[in-house]
Amino acid sequence: MSDQPTPPPKPILSPFQTASRLGVILVVIALLGGAFAYTGGWLDPQRLTPTRIVDSFEQASGRHPGFRRNHAKGVCVVGLFVSTGAAAKFSSAEVFAPGRRTPVVGRFAIPGGNPYAPDGGVPIRSLALRFNQLNGQQWRTGMNSMPVFPVATPQAFYEQLQASQPVAATGKPDPERMKAFFAAHPETAPFLQWVKSAKPSASFATEAYNGLNAFFLVNDAGQRQAVRWGLVPEETAQPGGQPLPADPDFLAQDLAQRLAHGPLRWHLTLILANPGDPTNDATKQWPAGRTVVDAGTLLLQSTEPQDSGPCRDINYDPLVLPTGILPSDDPLLAARSAVYATSYERRTSEEAGVSAAGHTAPPAAKDPRS
């Protein structure tokens, strides 16, 4: 009936043989499943994962569905970058070609996970940019107004996040815990030195923004040059600072008022490392006297609220880079990229009403305006 060839006679397995062969199969499956679970971090709760860092932000500031987990309060800006061409001999990126005009979608923000925080509460402002090159490649970067990052490694950053968790009694971080953290992390000294005298600015427009992490510029000949970039404003703040307006959202208002009178300008400066300058330590500024290249002018022309503006759906992942820029060995870069991806996954999932895999959400924080 069947046109199957007759199988060759095979020895009958004893019950012991059958059981041991089944055992072998189960062991193979269990080993493969176990290796998968280990790789995914499920057997290793102590591993520092993007999930644990993003959870810490939520723990500190409450969960604000749809918002970024850090730098949650911000506004969108739109403009363009006009290249001088001075950086073209260091990097083959299209954005640096002489006279090239590259459209930019940016976002000003203040640090912290609370989208309703008062602007005067922190002395740091940030600016993230996405350059859309005509060739389809993009350059995304996030910059901050401080000159150095407090810590050099993701592990230290996580410890800082843990040390600064608000305590239930006061709603503020425990000063003793903070002190202990900073004592255990002497690399935070330059940041603490800066923050001692730093005052919250009354405007985004008068701030300089620093990339903090190092990268490599790569030119057409394949030569690599270590670099840190920053933005230097053309606007200047009133000497001695100015009293901060009472409105907690004064930064967005100031920005809109200034843009109503015309575009705001910054110079994109590339600080070129000397041989031996550290590229893996964002807590250390490079010594003075480094060559600084004025790569061009950033013109910001208009602003929109972040819940409807074009920056809303952008993940300013610092590792989205065009040809001609490469990441350095700074360990913060991969961590930022991984953590931003998790933040982006959560906030878009909240908007879509689907639950992000592996995320057991704490209850949403109360929106003070709803």
Add this chain to the structure above:
Amino acid sequence: MSTTPATNFSLPARVLHWTMAVLILAMLFIGVGMVASISERHEWLVQIHKPLGIALLVLVVLRLFIRLKRGAPPLPADLPGIQRRLAHLSHLALYLLMFLMPLIGWSMLSAGGYPVILYGPVLLPPIVPENPLLFAILRQAHTYLAFLLFLTILGHLGAALYHGLIRRDGVFSSMARGKP
């Protein structure tokens, strides 16, 4: 010319099967590893994940073509009906997931507004419009379907070893080696 159907998979089918088996397992481990890592590993795993995913998409197209053209050797006539149905169902699931996973990955990056970097300066075009809600759904689907694919592969491997070690009915060797 014999009318007897082949008892083994053809050489191209076997080469593709084992190549893709290694690559898909590597891909699944890279995927869960990279999303659970904040070290430099994260970055280079992501850089492998994307071109490897596209390579697997190309390979599965080729594989489906060969499968449709050459067919597959019949299952043993004495195989119980439930096992027969499970075999067909799991093979269908494997083919579907092998197509879906890279396509969802590519669509997900397109919907998230990311440039889809294949390698260095080589970009792939977006295949769906930028849309954060679509991104969210595709991103979750990519995770859950990856788990489903891994579980299906474990079942497939368990069944193959069951055929090879216990039933010894020629099913395992039909993929493992050429004509006896």
